[in-house]
Amino acid sequence: MSTLYEPIKIGDLELKNRAVMAPLTRGRAGESRIPNDLMAEYYGQRAGDAGLIIAEATAISEQGYGWPGAPAMYNDDHEAGWSKTTKAVHDKGGKIYLQLWHMGRVKDESTYKEGEQAVGPSAIAAANNIRRASGKAYPKPRALEAAELDGIVQDYVEGARRVMRAGFDGVEIHAANGYLLDQFLRDGANRRDDDYGGSVENRIKFPLMVTKAVCDAIGAGKVGIRISPTNPFNDMSDSDPKTLFTAFAKELSKLGLAYLHILEPIKKSHPFRGNDEYLTPFINEAYGGHLMVNGGYGLEEAEQALKNHSAELVAFGVPYLATPDLLARFKARAELNTPDQATFYSGGAEGYTDYPFLKDKEKAA
């Protein structure tokens, strides 16, 4: 048997196995941004299987909100809505973190308030090279003033407090995929000439401020962080990602976090892998704590990663999206369900809560 089925303690949590459901934006919260019963059902379906669920990217503030249909976590209604999900997951014996999100320069225009401009580290627009809700190019963002950063740190802290009040087991800080914290990290998006731009030491400063403040607020044992060092998504690039992300990992290692989560596909053909060198082993060495890997993993790749100690946890995105009992299928060497891309973000139950379990398929056969 593979170590994927073995329990592990990370931070304050005992996990029943090492298979993690990766955070997946599904756009099912509707215009209200309030997590609903359908979302609780979806997460509950996966809670008996995964060792840990990382619930989808969730906005910490009105300013950070920018994906139509995505959920939020900055008022009491959002908090009450999310508590339905945590109850559904805990009732099935699962564990669940929530991913905290500020979209920065890639906030969709359809979510702008009257006269609003998206914000970023610098006034550099992301090229329109990805799926966009509105189908329009990204406007140029406004560069944040240094004096505004403490307020954003505070939004993360308030968000993290709400997460814990809603019954989650912890928080994942989203520093990946070209959103605000990643925009500060990588020099393709950060051209600041103050204390938060230029050198690697300066560029990691703001993401570290956020992470430390969240740790102080809820305890480092309940905090994980996600990075995607070579992901070109959202028009991201860096002149020297190896130096940047190993330096960041070294600083993170001092905080006593529950885990570091790296999205870096092993295969170069994966859309979330750029042309850069594969950096996970270097980052792992610099970090030295619990490492979670993700990006194109199936059973064999996961077993391999755990066996050669290049990771202790493996997150699965699209596989969990389509197969609620993924680990049970792995164990049974059974076929996985086929993901339906058309319903990834479409709203409603179709392609969301109606993927069959193995037992349903066997009954139907």
Ligand SMILES: Cc1cc2nc3c(=O)[nH]c(=O)nc-3n(C[C@H](O)[C@H](O)[C@H](O)COP(=O)(O)O)c2cc1C
């Ligand atoms: C529909 C969809 C939504 C996603 N939403 C998020 C998200 O909210 N936060 C995040 O960090 N990554 C998100 N990702 C990236 C996934 O977590 C994961 O890294 C990616 O799918 C690669 O892993 P996989 O090959 O196991 O699917 C999303 C990916 C997809 C396909």
